[in-house]
Amino acid sequence: MKRKHKRLTFAGIAMLLLATAAALILSAFEDSIVFFYSPTELAKQKPGPDLRLRIGGLVEEGSVVKPGGAIVSFRVTDMRNVIAVRYKGILPDLFREGQGVVAEGRLQNGVFQADEVLAKHDENYMPPEVADALRESGQWKGKDMETEQ
Amino acid sequence: MLHRFANPTRFLRLAAAMQPWMAALTGVMLAFGLYFGLFDSPGDYQQGESVRIMYVHVPSAWMALLCYTALAGSCAVSLIWKHPLADVAARATAPIGAWFTFLALVTGSLWGKPMWGTWWVWDARLTSVLILFFLYLGYMALDNAFDDPGRGARASSILALVGFVNVPIIKFSVDWWNTLHQPASVIKMGGSAIHPSMLMPLLLMGVGFTSYYFWVLLIRIRGEICANKVRSLRLRQVHEQPSADDLSEEAS
Amino acid sequence: MDTLLTFLNMGGYGDFIWPAYVIVTIVLAGLLISSRRFVKAAEAELGSIKQPHQRGRREVGDET
Incomplete structure (x- = not known):
């Protein structure tokens, strides 16, 4: 009985230490674990023109312009700050105004030159009729993405 | 309570009685789940029909985490209380969990390509699930790496317990960091974010996958108990002098 | 067909x-x-080393 209790205490303390170590390591590497920066974070950090990074936010309504030649320009917003993005390539099916987006590239002269654009969707799933009904009755929650934390 | 099932013979009898029930539950749940999931549920307002991948992807991911929790729990019982069945349960769970993790990764990739626009990204959720897959593989490799099964079980149990820190990281990765993967839908503050017409096939498949796990687990535990008996009998035979009877048996 | x-x-x-x-x-x-x-192979092996004289007899718990 005594040996069992000893082992139990030992295992408990070991797990506690392990969890603490994991928490410390994860918070130390927070910057490299973060997949993308919001426009607000970007405005604070002001990265150089050669630094490759990802930005994320919502595609601003009415901002998508396609001048032709597979070139797209749009603005990404987190409702506080906005950043202009230029991209040449194929857009994912889910890319649309008001939806979440993550773009990878470099910030040059205030414009984000993206070479990859990924769509981010929210955690809501519903049939189209339900979504329409919610919009019409004004119950749309509108909380599509959490970029600011 | 635990010691009532400690006796492998009693456990085998219980397992044999439960197996057909698990098989039936799995069959019924998956049949209904697939019917609703593929035929009688709507497409999503954003993702269209591709949302149907959710009905196999999400239950696979749940099972990947559930199996790892069961594995770590069994390993803890095996290390602390030296319970003979705990070892067996851990060894029986690992391959099932590894396959569920594999399925979560593959179906997630097949869903990510049309929706996000990529098969894979190194965000916190996807990376931590890949690590979970490697933890399963590492556990199984270490478990089989030793000639003495007792030492193998000890080493692999410690690895499984250390790896358990990854489980809460997977669960909360979408809340703690910016990820491409969306936050949890089914269990969240203020109720589920999935419409009931889509939640139903998802839950049916979830129950089906869970009972499938227990079904295969019971089968594999029986196999592991048998294999253990074979091992100890063979060991005893090696130590005893081979009788004339045994030699003639070899020849025949 | 179209549907x-x-x-x-x-x-x-x-x-x-x-x-x-x-x-x-x-x-x-x-x-x-x-x-x-896996179970069947393990049970068959157990049966063959446990009762070498009574190969034909089935083991307990063999009912799959």
Whole structure:
């Protein structure tokens, strides 16, 4: 009985230490674990023109312009700050105004030159009729993405 | 309570009685789940029909985490209380969990390509699930790496317990960091974010996958108990002098 | 025929949905079958070393 209790205490303390170590390591590497920066974070950090990074936010309504030649320009917003993005390539099916987006590239002269654009969707799933009904009755929650934390 | 099932013979009898029930539950749940999931549920307002991948992807991911929790729990019982069945349960769970993790990764990739626009990204959720897959593989490799099964079980149990820190990281990765993967839908503050017409096939498949796990687990535990008996009998035979009877048996 | 094709097309996402369901089916069925074979092999081996004189007799718990 005594040996069992000893082992139990030992295992408990070991797990506690392990969890603490994991928490410390994860918070130390927070910057490299973060997949993308919001426009607000970007405005604070002001990265150089050669630094490759990802930005994320919502595609601003009415901002998508396609001048032709597979070139797209749009603005990404987190409702506080906005950043202009230029991209040449194929857009994912889910890319649309008001939806979440993550773009990878470099910030040059205030414009984000993206070479990859990924769509981010929210955690809501519903049939189209339900979504329409919610919009019409004004119950749309509108909380599509959490970029600011 | 635990010691009532400690006796492998009693456990085998219980397992044999439960197996057909698990098989039936799995069959019924998956049949209904697939019917609703593929035929009688709507497409999503954003993702269209591709949302149907959710009905196999999400239950696979749940099972990947559930199996790892069961594995770590069994390993803890095996290390602390030296319970003979705990070892067996851990060894029986690992391959099932590894396959569920594999399925979560593959179906997630097949869903990510049309929706996000990529098969894979190194965000916190996807990376931590890949690590979970490697933890399963590492556990199984270490478990089989030793000639003495007792030492193998000890080493692999410690690895499984250390790896358990990854489980809460997977669960909360979408809340703690910016990820491409969306936050949890089914269990969240203020109720589920999935419409009931889509939640139903998802839950049916979830129950089906869970009972499938227990079904295969019971089968594999029986196999592991048998294999253990074979091992100890063979060991005893090696130590005893081979009788004339045994030699003639070899020849025949 | 047309309705079947529409169903298989899945609004253009059939190429992603069907492989996902097929691979899940293959893996789950394969794991079940291999687990059953594992038990049968172990039980057969146990039977052969436990009772070398009574090969024909079945082991307890052999009823799969």
